Amino acid sequence: xxxxxPPSISISAVPNIPLVKPGDDLTQLILDGxxxxxxxxxxxxxxxxxxxxxxxxxxxxxxxxxxxxxxxALQVAAVTQxxxxxxxxxxxxxxxxxxxxPGLLIVEQRLGLVCANAGVDRSNVAxxxxxxxxxxxxxxxxxxxxxxxxxxxxxTGKSVAVIVNxxxxxxxxxxxxxxxxxxxxxxxxxxxxxxxxxxGYILQYTQIALADQIASAASLLQGQADEGRPVIxxxxxxxSPGEGSGKDxxxxxxxxxxxxxxxxxxx
Amino acid sequence: xxxxxPPSISISAVPNIPLVKPGDDLTQLILDGxxxxxxxxxxxxxxxxxxxxxxxxxxxxxxxxxxxxxxxALQVAAVTQxxxxxxxxxxxxxxxxxxxxPGLLIVEQRLGLVCANAGVDRSNVAxxxxxxxxxxxxxxxxxxxxxxxxxxxxxTGKSVAVIVNxxxxxxxxxxxxxxxxxxxxxxxxxxxxxxxxxxGYILQYTQIALADQIASAASLLQGQADEGRPVIxxxxxxxSPGEGSGKDxxxxxxxxxxxxxxxxxxx
Numbered sequence: 018x019x020x021x022x023p024p025s026i027s028i029s030a031v032p033n034i035p036l037v038k039p040g041d042d043l044t045q046l047i048l049d050g051x052x053x054x055x056x057x058x059x060x061x062x063x064x065x066x067x068x069x070x071x072x073x074x075x076x077x078x079x080x081x082x083x084x085x086x087x088x089x090a091l092q093v094a095a096v097t098q099x100x101x102x103x104x105x106x107x108x109x110x111x112x113x114x115x116x117x118x119p120g121l122l123i124v125e126q127r128l129g130l131v132c133a134n135a136g137v138d139r140s141n142v143a144x145x146x147x148x149x150x151x152x153x154x155x156x157x158x159x160x161x162x163x164x165x166x167x168x169x170x171x172x173t174g175k176s177v178a179v180i181v182n183x184x185x186x187x188x189x190x191x192x193x194x195x196x197x198x199x200x201x202x203x204x205x206x207x208x209x210x211x212x213x214x215x216x217g218y219i220l221q222y223t224q225i226a227l228a229d230q231i232a233s234a235a236s237l238l239q240g241q242a243d244e245g246r247p248v249i250x251x252x253x254x255x256x257s258p259g260e261g262s263g264k265d266x267x268x269x270x271x272x273x274x275x276x277x278x279x280x281x282x283x284x
Numbered sequence: 285x286x287x288x289x290p291p292s293i294s295i296s297a298v299p300n301i302p303l304v305k306p307g308d309d310l311t312q313l314i315l316d317g318x319x320x321x322x323x324x325x326x327x328x329x330x331x332x333x334x335x336x337x338x339x340x341x342x343x344x345x346x347x348x349x350x351x352x353x354x355x356x357a358l359q360v361a362a363v364t365q366x367x368x369x370x371x372x373x374x375x376x377x378x379x380x381x382x383x384x385x386p387g388l389l390i391v392e393q394r395l396g397l398v399c400a401n402a403g404v405d406r407s408n409v410a411x412x413x414x415x416x417x418x419x420x421x422x423x424x425x426x427x428x429x430x431x432x433x434x435x436x437x438x439x440t441g442k443s444v445a446v447i448v449n450x451x452x453x454x455x456x457x458x459x460x461x462x463x464x465x466x467x468x469x470x471x472x473x474x475x476x477x478x479x480x481x482x483x484g485y486i487l488q489y490t491q492i493a494l495a496d497q498i499a500s501a502a503s504l505l506q507g508q509a510d511e512g513r514p515v516i517x518x519x520x521x522x523x524s525p526g527e528g529s530g531k532d533x534x535x536x537x538x539x540x541x542x543x544x545x546x547x548x549x550x551x
Contacts, residue, residue, distance in 0.1 A: 023299035023321055024505055024513070032290035054290055116541040123541065131456040184492070188455040188542040189398040190463070191535045192473045192493025194500070206459045225451070225503075226459025233461070234501035236492075237521050238291055246291070254504050268458050274383040274390065275455040275542045 024255065029056070030238045031064075031248040039076035044168035047248050056250070058175040063254055064165070065235035067247035068183040068198060069138065071161050072152040079106050081149040097122045103139065103151060110135035110153055115276070126154065129267035130198065131276070132185045155181065158199025159262045166201040178202030181263070182232035182239075188275060195236025197228035198263045204228075205261030226266055227256055291522065296323070297505045298331075298515040306343035311435035314515050323517070325442040330521055331432070332502035334514035335450040335465060336405065338428050339419040346373050348416040364389045370406065370418060377402035377420055382543070393421065396534035397465065398543070399452045422448065425466025426529045433468040445469030448530070449499035449506075455542060462503025464495035465530045471495075472528030493533055494523055 031050040037043065047064065051057060058064075072078070086094065086101035090108055094101035098119045108114075111124035115131055126135040136154040155161045162179040169177050181199030186192075197205060205228040235249035270276045298317040304310065314331065318324060325331075339345070353361065353368035357375055361368035365386045375381075378391035382398055393402040403421040422428045429446040436444050448466030453459075464472060472495040502516035537543045 023297045025294060025296040026501075026504060027292060027294055028501075029292040030290045118541065121541075188540060189535055190493065190496065190533050192491045192496065192533060194493050194497050196457070224459045226457065226461050227504075229457065229459065229461050230500040230504050233497040234293075234295075234504060237293060237494075237497050237501060240522075255507075266457050266459060268456055273455060274385065274388075 024253065026251060026253040028234055028238055029250045030246040031250055034248055037070040037073045039073060039078065041074045043070060043074045044165050044172065048172065050248065058169065058173050058177050060176045063178045063180065063203065063231060063251040065180045065182050065232060065249040065251065066165065067239055068154060068181055069152060070247040071155050071181050075155055075161065077153040077155060078150050079153065081151060093117060093122065103137065106151055107135045107137050110137060128198065136183060154198065159201065159264065162199035162201035176202065180228055180232055182235060184236060195232040197232040197266060200228045200261045200263050203256055203261060204259035205263065205265040207257060228261060229266060293518060293520040295501055295505055296517045297513040298517055301515055304337040304340045306340060306345065308341045310337060310341045311432050311439065315439065317515065325436065325440050325444050327443045330445045330447065330470065330498060330518040332447045332449050332499060332516040332518065333432065334506055335421060335448055336419060337514040338422050338448050342422055342428065344420040344422060345417050346420065348418060360384060360389065370404065373418055374402045374404050377404060395465065403450060421465065426468065426531065429466035429468035443469065447495055447499055449502060451503060462499040464499040464533060467495045467528045467530050470523055470528060471526035472530065472532040474524060495528060496533060
């Protein structure tokens, strides 16, 4: 097999996205940013949008000065050494507490995500007015992605997949990575079951988390310490057709051997 | 802030890598593949090499026909419904068994990786001769990456970072993703502690798993069902200088709240 034209992917930051405010038309900011660099969208492109700007555009902000912590929040705040008002916001965004430690509060967030602080983030939210803003995750990140995808199609005629990504820690491994919390216009999981390899073995591998891998690739350019590059354009990512969702990537607790402690066998 | 030249990354498959055999000079195969497409390396490039071809070049293959399962392997094989000879190879590659289920054997592999089957893979190993080959992970993937990096520098004069990647499942989320098991020439973790965001907050985020994100990005082009694209070239990935290792990414069991069951608090 000789390939003269090897497959390739390009990843570009959409430049000149301004600071996003509640109510902003994120799709228009993206189109303006693309236009400022002479870029235009093509069918099959993938846009990855950082959760923080989606949350802000959707007004998912809470001023801690308006929050009164519950008794449970006060208790959890004592264990985790966190601001009780922040803990109150986190618990309201959570299905259950997973683990607590001084400095650490890991929950199952409403969407099923196992993550620190329910994804509620104090940094990068708004300039220092008198308020103490925190941002919650979008209420329905799949719907957020779909809205941007639909608006892009309406305004440009192009079919572009959209992923809303966030940066999360994980079990077993150090360091946080970009993951997909909302998906529209491509499969979140690539199903390889039944594919034969070069030698005719049937792969035992089941599924690849395509959307998470794209989210991590985009995260390489987004950075963490500022909001200058919240939107990333990927071109050339090979994938099957299909319509996935961020929910496809969330393993239910009853299928997770590292959360269902009693049922796992240990040698 | 106006950026006219937005940052970008290119990811290209190195074409025409032949089937790798034990003893092959992987560095030369990579250079030949690059040359076949008129590509050359530049300082700062990153090469991601799939574990399978590293293992094969290093002769990490075992013929199951030569394996006699131990009593423990027979017991674990009965629980997991796996070939007892394969289980014998897996257990020899493992520090401990983490979870078992029919069809599933999750271990702490010798390198500390929590993964299915200790990374031992039956597929994609060798053409169907009379043997039943499986491939183990490289004995020291950081050393493997360093050898390729050093050989590339010797033969081309260029300083290229090298990552050995593999595809692993994980807790909490469906689907496997590319991760870095060996690293040479760049930091595995980007340390953000102490960085201020746009508004002067100090980020609570600690570390980003740079090498894992690169491994996932490369995996987008590698595919799983054949060996046609085991080597991926990335150009333009922003990162700090430094020399990391695959070990940096492995969280010790005593620091992992989802393995140290007794010490996590649950609400």
